[in-house]
Amino acid sequence: MSVQVEHLVRYAPGSTRRLLNDVSLNVPTGAFVALVGPSGAGKTTLLRAIAGLDTFEQGTLLLDGQTMGTMRDRARKIGFVFQNYALFPHMTVAKNISFGLDVLPRSERPSRSAIAARVQELLDLMQIPDAGASYPARLSGGQRQRVALARALATGPKLLLLDEPFGALDPIVRRSIRTWLKALHERLGLTTILVTHDQDEAVEIADRIVVMQHGQIVQDATPEELNRNPQTAFVMEFLGEAPSFNGIVQDGLMVPDEAGLLPFAVDASVPPGPVTAMLRPYEIQVCGPDERSAQEPVIPLVAEGARNGYRHYRAQLAERSVPFSIPDFTENTVEIQASGLLDISRARLFRDGERCG
Template identity: 40%
Template structure:
């Protein structure tokens, strides 16, 4: 089922939670709503579910207006961060609950409910827990049971609010891969809220980046990461270095480094900002490289196969972060406290205080 958000606004007192948002979620798509706390992503999810009413604007499910439709009539499955399982019920009873509270005329018989619950428990690979209770399961297992319960009523839309937020990093990584595989099997239109950029980029078909109630960028994960629409998206999607530049005739200069910025062809000696990710910083051990900046290595951190450097240059007011492989680091013979030369291999140039990308 497709979902259309049409010019939706939502305020809580003086706080604007959703600011004139329009989006369409395609049938069978897994979309991540990504943004910091207070960006409006959870409120938008609750408006889709019918748990919040928009101040204005419309919500349409598969072309039909659902704005005033009660939550019980929307065929929506909702999974919360903290599982919300009934502690006094077994796993089986938790998953069966939504089926057993259906109106009498729509309620399946006991045999059908049993078969459906056991099928769902097999789908989430937890059929062996049917007679256990939530407190006997791990956090990751409880979250999978919560998902099975949401799927039991055959929702046309699945909404997940920070579904893995209460779990540790290792379990989160395992569950998000599992969720991706599950979605590929069931193909239900799904929207999940997260503030974890790695989670959004790894799991989803599409990422919607939100900030202060507005959509900053909407697109495929690789497009969002490789071509951020503005500095906010660049900063939010992982570590990034900021260099102050001068733009002249389509070229942004950082010291001796020249960066192509063709959309600024008409600018003359204008201030600019160049954003460069740590893995896009080339590092050299000597000065014999054109267009490189002299730097001093302030800190070396080894993290598995990766070496992270913190460097200081005259051209940046901030510490410059660079990442390279352990093999490359050893090959260069770099040492903490020593010198290096760096050059951006890939960058984006923006005007200060503007949301227009141009590089």
């Protein structure tokens, strides 16, 4: 199922403040899209509008090219999973999963045996085949999340909407279940839209990441493109640690304000003037003082140990320390001395928060 959102506007109740400000989004059939951004960016508001749970004042929303006039129309086509699972505590797992089928009009409701078969099929799919007779309180967080997903899928929807579905899970379970969810999405041929505040989660499982801020979409791209070519300083910062360095572009060079940083050549399209250079810690490189003039001031470099496949360091500038890292490969022969100079030539340049080089 495709989702097409055009110029959507939603106001806060009783206010002129826009929760969604002229939002347009196209999600083709079979895509896995993550909506990311800080609290209040409009992620959940957009998801609820797509689900039909909230109204909007302006714009158009089409599912498979058509408007969905009633919640009943949407309920058969959309599965929605909330952060808190929203399971019925007084019902068994099996009854929770079958709820959407049990409440269908008699003329549309499958037989009891067909419903029971569907429930067991979903329990098997969720890898909790023996949980049907249990109650939600007796399940782990990861199991409850799988039950919530099974319930959302019971009516055979083509669109799955997930609102912070892993927020209550511990990190180990969270990593496991999101990998499993990606495989489930591909196996069932779903269109999936995920709201998350976890950029690592979005990068790992989504085909596209939609970054939102102040009720607007600021960038919509693949994870690779977002990292390589962020259009704003906000996107650069939101998607991961990004040390920043102020400086000025003059005579084709970016000259940093702080001592111990090497000037570097910039593209001819970057006009002269003040800029902010931003890059990832693993993109910072170190040069020894012998590679520059003796007058170039060097800065102290402190090792902080190895983790997650990198050796981590800090460079002590005059008024702050800056993290940088080097891949911890066995064949890596890079040795960091006690002092040196930082090469930040792999940085992206921003002016007034917008990309300029």
